[in-house]
Amino acid sequence: MRPMLATPSSTVPVGDLWSHEVKWDGMRVLADVSDGELRLFSRTERDVTVAFPELRGLAEEYADMLLDGEIVSLRGGVPSFGAMAERFHVTDVRRAAMLAEQAPVTLMTFDLLRLYGVELLSRTWSDRRATLERLELSSPRWQTPPTFTDGVTLHAATKEQGLEGIVSKRVDSVYVPGLRSPYWLKLPHRGTVSVVIGGWRPESTGTVRRRLGSVLVGVPGPDGLQFLGKVGSGLAGKTGQALLRDLETLTSAESPFATELPAEDSVGATWVQPVLVADVESLGLSSQGRLRQPAYKGLRADLAPDDLDVVDGHEDGG
Incomplete structure (x- = not known):
């Protein structure tokens, strides 16, 4: 049952x-x-x-x-x-x-x-x-x-x-x-965190027009951009289309994340220059340092990656 x-x-x-x-x-x-x-x-x-x-x-x-x-x-x-x-x-x-x-x-x-x-x-x-x-x-x-x-x-x-x-x-x-x-x-109770977008994945493959399925996000860490997971919720419709236009102008040949991402996150990903900051709602971090049930809220034009706090550890989700 x-x-x-x-x-x-x-x-x-x-x-x-x-x-x-x-x-x-x-x-x-x-x-x-x-x-x-x-x-x-x-x-x-x-x-x-x-x-x-x-x-x-x-x-x-x-x-x-x-x-x-x-x-x-x-x-x-x-x-x-x-x-x-x-x-x-x-x-x-x-x-x-x-x-x-x-x-x-x-x-x-x-x-x-x-x-x-x-x-x-x-x-x-x-x-x-x-x-x-x-x-x-x-x-x-x-x-x-x-x-x-x-x-x-x-x-x-x-x-x-x-x-x-x-x-x-x-x-x-x-x-x-x-x-x-x-x-x-x-x-x-969902908390809001500001994150840096380091890549994105399409909603599906084989279509004439690519649609944004999820973004790969992180925060500054001692060794570089620390991966916090992928965010797909909140990217439907015009919101995702507008963000995709911004991301396509920032395409990069290399991943901006400090460590190699798991295959389930990196396969099919397009890397971008880590310059866009977005707000994400979530239920905190898991013990693996991943955002729990994240939802995209929007870009923060008033913030740059250097404005974010450097993370030196993981908090339990709560």
Whole structure:
């Protein structure tokens, strides 16, 4: 089963029909407890149980239940996506045990889909949530965070505290696996960063007229332009056409980036002189130093590459 997904929104819904939660920055999972064992499944239905041995004790809480939640790695009380990233693909039992000992994770549960063999998908969110809270799942390794009636205040508070954002849910909504539902809305806090464009890739090949698919961006580093990833969102229509015209006048034979780019980023790329600065919104940096979910906002005619701060390290995405 794939989890139900939230639809992006730019405004916080208000009124008694909506409840609001903190949006946790981690790994979405379905936690299935049955026959005395716990199994964890990712959004893509991959079994990731072996990666999180510290959550095994959840199977001792109740004999049968299916929970929806987010596994987070807390740093100073705030989830660190970068710290979680090294746990995503762990398949070795001994390495998983070592990581669990060094920096144990926490499962934030926010929905209950089955209890003692009874499917709860067709029940309203408010009914499912009330049942979940009655389970009183509370330990250092798993908990059920509170919900809030005032989404506007929660949105402001999570931004101030450095959290990822909020999720707003219709209290009368049922759970539809795999659906990106308009009854669940997500409002992440996206930061803006100024970057240098070092190359671009076409939307597709073999067409008469090339269209801009993505730009390759970076920021100044101690050894030159440090690659932060590719940005494709926000480049549709006239915005992309105008930027492509600017980029085609700056074509360069060599990559301006300090290190060789991965093949998945460099194949088909056209390099440009690193003189254009653009603003990009994102959810911060991953542990690999790549922008998370970036979106192009526009060129900064008032900035030159030398105006940007030199980066000497990577921050975890948040």
